[in-house]
Structures are given as C-alpha cells and as structure tokens.
Amino acid sequence: MSALQDKYKQLIDAANTSGASNLQVSEQGNVLHIDGEVPDGATKDKLWDIYNKIDPDYRTGDLALNVNVAAGAGTKAKVTTDSTNLNIRKGPGTDQPVVAKAAHNEIVTLLSKPNDQWWLIKTDSGVEGYAYAQYLSPQ
Amino acid sequence: MKISKILLAAFITSAVSFIGCKPKDSTVQKNITEKFAATPECAGATATVNDGVATLTGEVKDDMCKSTTETTAKDVKGVKSVVNNLTVTPPAAPAAATASPENAMSQGVTDATKDFPTVTATVNNGEITLTGSIKRSDLTKLMQSLNTLHPSKINNQLTIK
Numbered sequence: 001m002s003a004l005q006d007k008y009k010q011l012i013d014a015a016n017t018s019g020a021s022n023l024q025v026s027e028q029g030n031v032l033h034i035d036g037e038v039p040d041g042a043t044k045d046k047l048w049d050i051y052n053k054i055d056p057d058y059r060t061g062d063l064a065l066n067v068n069v070a071a072g073a074g075t076k077a078k079v080t081t082d083s084t085n086l087n088i089r090k091g092p093g094t095d096q097p098v099v100a101k102a103a104h105n106e107i108v109t110l111l112s113k114p115n116d117q118w119w120l121i122k123t124d125s126g127v128e129g130y131a132y133a134q135y136l137s138p139q
Numbered sequence: 140m141k142i143s144k145i146l147l148a149a150f151i152t153s154a155v156s157f158i159g160c161k162p163k164d165s166t167v168q169k170n171i172t173e174k175f176a177a178t179p180e181c182a183g184a185t186a187t188v189n190d191g192v193a194t195l196t197g198e199v200k201d202d203m204c205k206s207t208t209e210t211t212a213k214d215v216k217g218v219k220s221v222v223n224n225l226t227v228t229p230p231a232a233p234a235a236a237t238a239s240p241e242n243a244m245s246q247g248v249t250d251a252t253k254d255f256p257t258v259t260a261t262v263n264n265g266e267i268t269l270t271g272s273i274k275r276s277d278l279t280k281l282m283q284s285l286n287t288l289h290p291s292k293i294n295n296q297l298t299i300k
Contacts, residue, residue, distance in 0.1 A: 031292050048279050057275070058282050061294050066286045094250045116287035117247055132250065134284045 004032040004062060011050045011065075018043045021070060032063045037070035041137045044069055068116050071138035075110045077121065079103065080137045088129035092118030100127040110138065162217035164188040170215050175208065179256045184208045184225055191219035198226045241265075244288050251284040258297065265291040272298040 004027060005012060012025055015034060020043070023036035038044050044067050051065055052058065071077065079086045085101035092114055102108055102123055111120040111128065118130045162170075168188040175184055181204035184197045193212045199205055209223045241262060248260045248267060258281065259271045267290045273281060278299060285293055 029291060044283075048283060052279065057278060057299055058293070058295050061292050064286055064290060064292070066289065068287065093246055094253045095246070117250060117284070133287070134251075134280065 002027060004030070008032055008034075008051075008054060008063060011047060011054060011063075014050055015047055015067070018047065020067065030062060033066070034063070035066045038067050039070060041069055043067075066116065068133075069138050071110055071113070073110060073112055076107050076139045077110050077119075077136040078139055079106045079108065079131075079135060081135045086131055086135050088121065088123070088127060088131050090129060092130045096130065099129045100125075102131065107139065108136070110136075161191075164190065164217075167191070167193070167215060167217035171212050171218070174211050174215060178207070178211065180204070181208050182256050183228075186212055188218070191217060192222060193218050193220070194222040194224060196224050198228050200228050202227055244290065247288040248285065251281065251288070255281055260285075262290075266294060267292070268294040268296065270296050272300055275299050 001009070005025070012034065015023055015025075015036065015038075018038055020036040020038045024033070026033045038047070047065065047067055051063060055063065079102045081104050083104055085103055086106075087098045088100045088102055089096040090099050100123065102121075106123070108121045108123050108131070111122055113119050113133070114130070117133055119133045119136060120128065121131050121136070122128045165188075168186055171186040171188070171193060175181075175186070181199050183199045184195055184204075186193050186195050188194075193215075195208060195212060199208060205223065205225045205227055208225060209221050212218060212221050241264075244265065244267075245262045248262055252258045252260050255273055255277060257272045258269060261268050261270075267285055267288075269281075269285075278297070282293065282295075
C-alpha cells in the first residue's frame with residue numbers, strides 16, 4: 001500500500017463499506033483520487049468529515065475526493081440552500097440568465113445530470129432549467 | 140517665570156490636542172477597508188493611506204465600481220484626496236472561443252466560488268489554487284464543489300476565519 005493510501009486508509013475503508021458504487025481509488029502525480037457515487041447525502045458528509053480529520057482544513061492538497069449522491073432521472077431533490085432561493089438558469093453556468101427561482105426547502109424533480117456541478121431540474125410549477133447541484137439534496 | 144511656564148503648558152496641551160484631532164493614516168485606511176467590505180458587489184479594491192492621501196489599487200468589475208469606490212473612499216473622515224489607480228476587469232471573451240477543458244474548468248471554478256466573494260481561485264494546468272479568506276463553516280462546501288470539476292490538485296492557501 002502506498003504512503004497516500006496508508007494516510008487515507010480510514011477514508012478508503014469507510015468509502016468501501018458505505019455502499020458506494022463505481023468506486024475508484026487511483027493515484028496521479030502524488031494526488032490520491034477517490035471517485036464514486038454514494039447512496040445519500042449523510043454518507044457523503046461522513047466521508048468529508050473523515051477527510052477533514054485526517055487532513056485538517058484540506059491543507060495538503062494530496063487528495064481529490066469526488067463522491068456524489070447517486071440520483072437518476074425522476075428523483076426528487078430538496079433545495080438545501082442556507083436560507084435563500086436557488087437560481088434556476090437557462091444553461092449550466094452562472095453566466096447564464098436566471099429563468100426562475102426555487103424556494104429554500106422546495107422539492108424539485110431531477111431530469112438529468114449534464115455534469116456533477118449542474119443538474120437539469122423541473123419545478124412543480126413546470127419550469128425547467130439548470131441549478132447548482134451543491135444546493136440540491138436527492139430525497 | 141511662572142507665566143511662561145503656564146504658557147508653555149498651554150502650548151503643549153493645545154499641540155497635543157491638535158495632533159489628536161487628526162485621524163491616523165492607519166485608522167483612516169482601516170475605515171476605508173471596512174467601507175469597501177460593505178460593498179461586496181465592487182470587490183477587489185485596496186486602499187493605502189499616506190498623509191491623508193488615499194491611493195486605490197486593484198481590479199474592479201466595471202467603471203461604475205471604479206467611480207463609486209472612489210466616492211466611498213472620499214467620504215471617509217480624514218481623507219484629504221484620493222488617487223484612483225483602480226483597473227477595470229476586461230469583458231469576458233465570447234463563449235464560442237473558450238471551449239477548451241482549461242476554460243471549462245475556469246468557468247466551473249467561477250460558478251463554485253460565486254457565493255464566496257472573499258475567495259480568489261486560479262486554474263493552471265488542471266490545478267486550482269485558492270487564496271483569500273473563507274469561514275471554516277463554508278470551507279467543506281467549497282471544496283466539495285471544486286472536487287466535482289476533477290482538478291488534478293487543489294492548493295488551499297485560504298486564510299480561515
């Protein structure tokens with residue numbers, strides 16, 4: 001086992017037993033990459049807690065942790081902003097015009113995931129557009 | 140003799156109180172910085188004060204910000220004049236010309252840092268470098284967001300408050 005895998009052993013073990021799918025652990029240029037899909041937001045938070053404990057404030061820059069909550073088309077997702085409305089945009093990017101807003105705690109439907117950062121969603125009132133995935137929690 | 144002593148004392152007292160009336164450059168600079176922090180939509184300006192002359196440097200998003208930032212500095216007590224050396228960010232290149240993976244990552248980084256105006260992120264060869272400051276409670280959120288962009292590395296040089 002490499003020094004990096006040894007350092008993050010607790011995290012790799014937790015990811016392996018978390019029920020994650022498509023889990024990949026690899027090393028590129030002295031950075032350990034862990035990619036995969038986890039069953040829910042709580043699992044994702046738990047893995048990030050372990051990461052922060054092993055490497056406080058993520059200072060070393062020797063790990064790329066990209067675990068996202070598995071959610072297919074049709075999944076309902078809750079708007080989990082701190083308190084504000086979530087912008088729904090015409091395209092995937094903050095340079096795109098806002099077509100509508102979803103309220104804090106509103107439930108929307110996931111249509112597709114063009115990438116891990118932007119999801120295409122539909123509100124109950126029928127508006128379709130792209131929202132920032134960080135603020136959406138699949139239910 | 141006695142009178143001259145009294146006069147001397149009076150002179151010293153008035154001299155001290157005169158100096159006391161004039162705000163110190165460091166205090167004026169601090170007050171300007173606080174005023175700037177209250178207008179995050181025009182972030183990017185830094186002020187240095189010397190003998191009451193405030194020099195503004197940095198890059199702001201448009202001409203409007205350049206002039207409002209100058210007005211903000213002028214209104215601070217103790218500022219005699221303002222030297223406005225602010226530059227304005229050039230407009231973004233059209234989307235069609237920016238389709239490389241590096242630019243896609245830069246756009247993603249812009250999106251990820253939008254809600255954290257005190258964070259500056261730069262992309263170089265697939266590596267993201269973070270400078271500026273952030274609240275500890277927001278750090279994980281930002282890191283999660285940036286990791287979805289598949290960077291080769293994240294250099295976290297943020298000051299954590």
